[in-house]
Amino acid sequence: MDILTWGHSPWGERILAHISWNLFWASLFAGIVFFVAHASYMVLSAHRKRSAAETDALEIEHRDLPPQIVRHSLAARLFHWVMAGAMFVLLFTAFLPVAGIKFPWVTWHWMAGLVLAGSILFHIIHASVWLDFWSIWVGPKDIPEFRAEILRELGHDVPGPKPGKYPLGNRLYHMAIVLAGLAVVISGITMMVRVRTPFFTRNPYLLRDTTWGLVYVTHGLAGVALVGLVIAHVYFAVRPEKWWITKSMLLGWITRRQYLEHHDPHRWAVESIAAKAEAQRSGQ
Amino acid sequence: MAVIHDVMPSFGLYQPASVADALNLLDRHGRDAWILAGGLDSFDWLKDRIKRPKAVVDLSGISELQGIRESGDGLEIGAMTTLTEVVRHPAVRERYSLLLEAAEHAASPQIRNQGTIGGNVSQDTRCWYYRTGWFCYRAGGNICYADTPTAMNREHAILGADRCVAVNPSDTAPALIALDASMVVRSKSGERVVPAEEYFIGPGTDITRMTILQPGDLLTAIRIPGTWGGARFYFEKVRDRNVWDFALVSVASAMSDNGETIERVRIAVNGVAARPLRLRAVEDAVRGKARSEETAKLAGDLAIQGALPLQHNAYKVPLMRNLVKRAIRGAEGA
Numbered sequence: 001m002d003i004l005t006w007g008h009s010p011w012g013e014r015i016l017a018h019i020s021w022n023l024f025w026a027s028l029f030a031g032i033v034f035f036v037a038h039a040s041y042m043v044l045s046a047h048r049k050r051s052a053a054e055t056d057a058l059e060i061e062h063r064d065l066p067p068q069i070v071r072h073s074l075a076a077r078l079f080h081w082v083m084a085g086a087m088f089v090l091l092f093t094a095f096l097p098v099a100g101i102k103f104p105w106v107t108w109h110w111m112a113g114l115v116l117a118g119s120i121l122f123h124i125i126h127a128s129v130w131l132d133f134w135s136i137w138v139g140p141k142d143i144p145e146f147r148a149e150i151l152r153e154l155g156h157d158v159p160g161p162k163p164g165k166y167p168l169g170n171r172l173y174h175m176a177i178v179l180a181g182l183a184v185v186i187s188g189i190t191m192m193v194r195v196r197t198p199f200f201t202r203n204p205y206l207l208r209d210t211t212w213g214l215v216y217v218t219h220g221l222a223g224v225a226l227v228g229l230v231i232a233h234v235y236f237a238v239r240p241e242k243w244w245i246t247k248s249m250l251l252g253w254i255t256r257r258q259y260l261e262h263h264d265p266h267r268w269a270v271e272s273i274a275a276k277a278e279a280q281r282s283g284q
Numbered sequence: 285m286a287v288i289h290d291v292m293p294s295f296g297l298y299q300p301a302s303v304a305d306a307l308n309l310l311d312r313h314g315r316d317a318w319i320l321a322g323g324l325d326s327f328d329w330l331k332d333r334i335k336r337p338k339a340v341v342d343l344s345g346i347s348e349l350q351g352i353r354e355s356g357d358g359l360e361i362g363a364m365t366t367l368t369e370v371v372r373h374p375a376v377r378e379r380y381s382l383l384l385e386a387a388e389h390a391a392s393p394q395i396r397n398q399g400t401i402g403g404n405v406s407q408d409t410r411c412w413y414y415r416t417g418w419f420c421y422r423a424g425g426n427i428c429y430a431d432t433p434t435a436m437n438r439e440h441a442i443l444g445a446d447r448c449v450a451v452n453p454s455d456t457a458p459a460l461i462a463l464d465a466s467m468v469v470r471s472k473s474g475e476r477v478v479p480a481e482e483y484f485i486g487p488g489t490d491i492t493r494m495t496i497l498q499p500g501d502l503l504t505a506i507r508i509p510g511t512w513g514g515a516r517f518y519f520e521k522v523r524d525r526n527v528w529d530f531a532l533v534s535v536a537s538a539m540s541d542n543g544e545t546i547e548r549v550r551i552a553v554n555g556v557a558a559r560p561l562r563l564r565a566v567e568d569a570v571r572g573k574a575r576s577e578e579t580a581k582l583a584g585d586l587a588i589q590g591a592l593p594l595q596h597n598a599y600k601v602p603l604m605r606n607l608v609k610r611a612i613r614g615a616e617g618a
Contacts, residue, residue, distance in 0.1 A: 007419035010429070017425050097490070104488030106446055194427065195447055196592075204427050216426050 016213025019220030031231030164267030184222035321403035357510030363402025382517035386459035409450035444557035446488035458536035458552035484559035584609035
C-alpha cells in the first residue's frame with residue numbers, strides 16, 4: 001500500500017506531493033475496528049465501576065456539595081460545539097470527494113478551517129487564563145492512575161486514584177487531538193497561500209517544492225488521523241455509560257453523585273455550598 | 285532527454301465491435317483504459333508519453349456510435365459521428381445551424397473529417413503546463429503553474445477558477461448547452477442521460493477531469509431536443525489565427541423572440557473557465573426585454589460579473605462582454 005504520493009518538479013527532481021488516499025481508508029477502517037473491538041470488550045469484560053455502596057458513603061460524606069457540579073463553563077461548551085461543527089465540515093469536505101462524492105469543496109473547507117483555527121485560538125486563551133490549564137494534560141504523575149484504571153478495566157478491585165476533573169482517556173484523547181489539530185491548522189493556513197482567498201496574496205512559490213510537499217503531507221496525515229480520532233470521540237460520546245459526560249457538554253453540569261462516582265474529590269476540588277455562601281458574603 | 289513525438293508507445297489496442305464489448309473492456313481495465321475516438325487529442329497525449337494507458341479502446345469500429353438519427357422532435361447524434369458529418373447533415377443545417385456553425389469552426393477540414401463530436405466535447409484542456417507533463421493539480425500534484433505571477437496564462441480562465449485555471453477548449457460544447465442537449469452516458473451499471481450543462485465539470489468538483497466521465501463510462505450519444513429547432517442562433521469564436529485555432533473565447537446562443545421582445549434565450553460561453561458556462565443570470569435579465577443595444581449592454585456587463593483575470597488574460601473580460609453583447613444583438617446586428 002502506498003503511503004505517500006510523489007511527483008516531479010519542472011526540473012525533474014522527485015518531490016513529495018501529498019499522502020496517498022489509501023491512508024484515509026486505513027484511518028476510517030482503524031476507527032471502525034476500534035469501536036467494534038472496544039464495544040465487544042465492554043460487553044464481555046469485567047469492567048468495574050465504583051460500587052453503589054461506596055458512592056452512597058461518599059455522598060453522605062460530601063453532602064455539603066451542591067447537587068449540580070459545574071463541569072464545563074458556557075464558553076468552554078460553545079468552543080467545543082463550534083469546533084465540532086467546523087471539524088465535521090472539514091472532514092466531510094476533505095474526504096467525501098475522496099470517497100467519490102464530488103462537489104466544489106475548497107471554499108467550504110478553508111472557511112471551516114478558519115473557524116476551527118479561531119476557535120482553537122480562543123480555547124488556548126480561555127484555558128490559559130480562566131480554566132485550570134494543567135487539569136487536561138497528562139504527565140508522569142498520572143502513571144498510578146493509569147495503572148489503577150487498567151486494573152479496574154480488568155475487573156480488579158483497586159483502591160488507587162480516581163481521575164481528577166478529566167478521566168485519563170479524556171486527557172490522552174485531548175493530547176492526540178491537540179497534536180493532530182495544531183498540525184492540521186498550521187499546515188492548512190499555510191496551504192491557504194496557494195488558493196484564492198480574500199486573506200492572502202496567492203503565492204505558490206512562497207516555499208520550496210520540497211517544503212510544500214512536507215506541508216501537504218503533514219496536512220494529510222493530520223487529516224486522516226482526525227478521521228480515526230473523531231470516530232473514536234463520537235463513539236465514546238454515544239456510549240450509554242458515557243452519556244453523563246456528553247450531557248455535561250450540553251448542560252454544563254454533572255450531578256453530585258456522578259461527581260463522586262467517577263472522580264477523586266481530592267484531585268478535583270469542588271467548593272461546598274457553605275464555602276460558596278461564605279465567599280459570597282465576604283464579597284469574593 | 286528529448287521526447288520522441290512520432291513513435292507510439294506500447295499499449296494494448298482493443299477494437300470492440302459493439303458498445304457492450306467496449307463497456308466490458310472499460311470495466312475490465314478501469315483507470316488503465318483510454319478511450320480513443322478520432323484520436324486527435326489522444327495521440328498528442330500518448331506520443332508525448334504524458335498519459336500512459338495500458339489499454340486503448342478504439343471506438344471506430346462500433347457502428348451504433350456513428351451517424352445522426354431523428355429522435356422524436358429532435359436529433360440523436362452518435363458520439364463517433366465526425367464533425368464533418370455533423371456539419372453536412374441536412375437536419376443540422378436546417379434546424380440546428382448553431383451546432384453547424386460551432387462544428388465548422390473547430391480546427392481544420394482534415395481534423396473535422398477525423399474528429400468526432402464525442403471527442404470534441406470530451407477532449408482535455410490545452411493548458412500547456414499540464415500538457416507538457418508538469419506535475420500540476422490537474423496531473424495529481426499540488427500547484428497550478430499557470431496561476432503564478434510569472435506564468436504564461438494568456439489563454440487561461442477568468443471565471444470559475446479553483447486552484448487550476450485551465451479552460452475547456454471545445455467549440456461544440458457551448459452550442460450544445462445553448463441547444464439544451466443531453467449527453468447519453470453508458471457504463472456496465474446502466475445508462476444515464478445528463479444535460480450538456482452538467483456534463484462538464486470544473487476543478488472545484490474534480491480537478492483532474494473536465495467531464496463527468498469516470499473510468500468505465502462511455503459517452504454514446506448526444507440528444508438535441510426540438511425545443512430550439514429553427515430558433516434565432518448566434519455563434520462566434522475569437523481565436524488568434526482565423527485559419528484554425530482553439531477559441532480564446534466563444535459564445536453560442538439560441539433565442540426566440542416576437543420580433544421585438546426576447547421570449548426565450550439560452551447563452552453559453554467557452555474559453556473563459558474550466559467548463560463551458562451557461563449564463564443563466566444573463567438569460568434571466570434579458571428575457572422579456574427588447575432586443576436592443578441597451579439590453580445587449582446589460583447582458584454584456586452582467587456576463588463578466590465576477591471575472592478575475594490573471595496576469596496576461598485581462599483582454600478576455602472585454603472580449604467576453606462584447607461577444608455576449610453581439611449574441612444578444614444577433615447576426616444582423618453584430
